[in-house]
Amino acid sequence: MARTLLLGVRLIGAELIGAELIGAGPAAGALEIEGERISWVGSADAARERLPGATVLELAGAVVTPAFVDAHVHATAAGLLADGLDLTGCDSARALLDAVAARVAARPGALVWGHGWQDQTWPDELPPRPALDRAAAGAPVYLSRIDVHSALASSALLDRAPGVTGAAGWSLTALSGDAHHRVRRAALTAVDTTTRDAAQAAFLADAASRGVAVVHECAGPDISSAADLAALRLRPGPEVVGYWGEAVRTADEARELVAHTGTRGLAGDLFVDGSLGSRTAALREPYADAPGCTGNRYLDPAAIGAHVAACTEVGVQAGFHVIGDAATDALLAGLDEAAAATSPGAVRAAGHRVEHLEMVDAAQARRLADLGVVASVQPLFDAYWGGLDGMYATRLGRERARGMNPFAGLHEAGVVLALGSDAPVTPLDPWAAVRAAVEHRTPGSAIAAAHALAAHTVGGHRAAGDRSPLAGRLLPGAPASYAIWDGAGPLDGAAGNPRCLRLVHRGVVLH
Template sequence: MSESTATPRTVLLRGGEVHSPADPFATAMVVERGQVAWVGSEGAADAFADGVDEVVDLEGALVTPAFTDAHVHSTATGLALTGLDLSDAPSLAAALDRVRDFAAGRPGDRVLLGHGWDAARWPERRPPLRDELDEAAGGRPLYLSRIDVHSAVVTTALLDLTPGAWEKAGFEAGQPLTRDAHHAVRAAALGAVTPAQRTEAQRAALAHAASLGIGSVHECAGPEISSEDDFTGLLRLAAEETGPRVVGYWAEQDVTKARSLGAIGAAGDLFVDGALGSHTACLHLPYADAGHTGTSYLEAADVAAHVVACTEAGLQAGFHAIGDAAVTAVVEGARAAAEKVGPARVRAARHRVEHAEMLTPETIAGFAELGLTASVQPAFDALWGGEDGMYAERLGAERARTLNPFAALLRIGVPLAFGSDSPVTPLDPWGTVRAAAFHRTPEHRISVRAAFTAHTRGGWRAIGRDEAGVLVPGAPADYAVWQADELVVQAPDDRVARWSTDPRSGTPGLPDLTPGTPLPVCLRTVVGGRTVFVRPEG
């Protein structure tokens, strides 16, 4: 395939498989002025061959809508890609060795940054102690976020750079920092990142997303996560350079601030609670491995006030809610807001709930009633689910089996938008689809087609764009070209109906994602008719 220029051109793609509901057996597509102009058969494509700027021979490749990752932290993702990544460290000792090597190789960094440790997966079963980190980092400031980014371990030198951290809630000697103490040291650590380092990290994150067939990301920023300069710099970078689209959310209860920063919602990681791994998700009943119910940051009344303010301002509200008590607070708050401004206005605003892991039949019904979008991360189940996973350790096996009930959400009509929460879990769109289709709890599985839709069209619907995320005439020309094996129609009970080429099905096929099969490889990603990634030959 030849590479097109950065300017939108009229292009005919032919000789492949085009995943389009307009024609389940399409093998060709025409793109014009940044939009899909036509999809159809190879024979009909001849009529367009002389009127286009470029003809792309797909050579049997698959064309799909580009993925949308509906929950990303771009700078943190880029820093993880270019910095110290502990997500695959096999032990505490190995993690400390990596810290030593990283510190030795980065003598000029004002603060050393790392991410991804998970003591639950280490044989030592504990996080590093501060004196161990002080030694490994050579006495330098070091910030290491846990994999869920809701707690961190740091060196004494970083604490010394964070006035008052010792007295803040969430500081406990010998334990990872949580709550206010964590937010303070995180701000100090990220504040040491120079504008040039930040831009480098953002470029790295967006380029990596493009290489995986991701055409859009939803940046979930906020004052406790990044900074205003980080957020506006990312939006500016995305507007000025060719790459994936960036849709921005700012997690603060200040509607005017969110709008002034260029956000489409005062939403994203507006924390109602924390995370299960850090024992800060807010539960109705105590943790199985701790004598408390986690942390609550917002109550139902706070949620109601924010939903009202956003609805009246024409912005999306959104909340980070993981524990069942936190999700209940969101539903009760949104319901109270609907009583004040009217349920139709609340539903029309498409307010969001990020993560929404611990749901009950009552809160699932509340999502459907109030038109709330569930912005969820199937990779969480792949990483932490199962009888022996972190969920079971924190909650007990019975409660753990209720988490991430994607099938129940879809059955009742709750809109799903899939994401990664990168760098919590990696950008990995086909892996995300596989994780939803082969959920560790079988009754929560959904079809590959439904999961694919949640990771493509679902992200667009979550921002109010119902016409996008699908390859039909008039839709934005955001697509990816894949090297993939046989296309099938895959059901959520592991059975594969290989009738994607049977005219009676009327259903376009997708790659076989049965665990153990290779995932598709992205050959090209196009956003708005502009090529943003081409895989090098060989």
């Protein structure tokens, strides 16, 4: 079997046991790969004895880390932006309408797929549908807010969305809730397979170029489609771990749905609530900038408990999208119901997961750790919207905003963290995520760089149910899944991100 020796490299890895990090840190040395496995790790001097018969890569000064895992993505939606309408720079409703009109003029009648607008600092109001229709000139237009929990849509697209008029969340401006889910399905249906395939391929190639060898695709009936997920899982490139966000009530329903979708679990974006930006995250107390509004509640504790119990009985992962504090309350109540219906040990053994978990207190964090729930979190949410002057503070007020995304508290409670991007909500950029976790905008909520690296490597495997002590590590016997970099970025204290020189997953070169 062919052997490859990487010489003169700095190895940076971590081991996660429970939630404790041990044995992390840089060291000069060498790495040997044989087939799909790491066969040896040692010093550069000791490696000289292993040169005969090996392919040698002299990489003086390069850094080797485990390959990154992005624990929450939406590949097609993110990939569509490679040729879509990027609205992240729009600073007003007028600018958004001008961007739509320019795209329609360049491609008359074609679907306009746009993403990224944020209205909280605009000087003008969201455009009403007649204004969007004038800019659209009869074209179907779908423009998701940056959190993808509300969207602007033209009448030509609404005509393709049965039942959207009058559905929960219906509005003459931005659609949210069920109305948004219906129009999003219509927009995705309007994307032809050639465009979809190109979008997925572009997304996976970009992921590989950034050192990401595994992505967790959070699919579901309100997000994408089973056909979209099936196509994605067959593509070459980074490994796709699929999740399907649809609630079940019984073990038989769980078995049938897992078999139908071919997914790792019935988890991911199974919505308990929505998002803070769209004011659909479920809150105990009203939004600071919308008195009387406490967001949306899609699943109650009974439904959550039934879903977790069914998945626990079948032995597959359950999981939920949870952002607001009222949604966290519902999640914990549902988990307790499932633990009573099965057993705490059975729930713990199933390794369920929760996405985002932005508003959680210390007692809740300890209970999640007791039940073995892995938290898939997105540090760039804090970088984008945290702090005393960010969107969180606008929506919640400064006092509640201080408690957002408490990574240190979750880690200290024993919750295993897995980092991700939620692309296209924030970019797939693992080093930026590590930096954001380390430079949290709220004092006391940051985690150490070594813990952040572990959460973006080992934690990602744990989130997918892989509890092997070798998963995500640079140790003999571990899968040969690693990235070679021209530096260590945040781990070196550098302002920029290192460049990925080579990415290998299970012995196969992806980049």
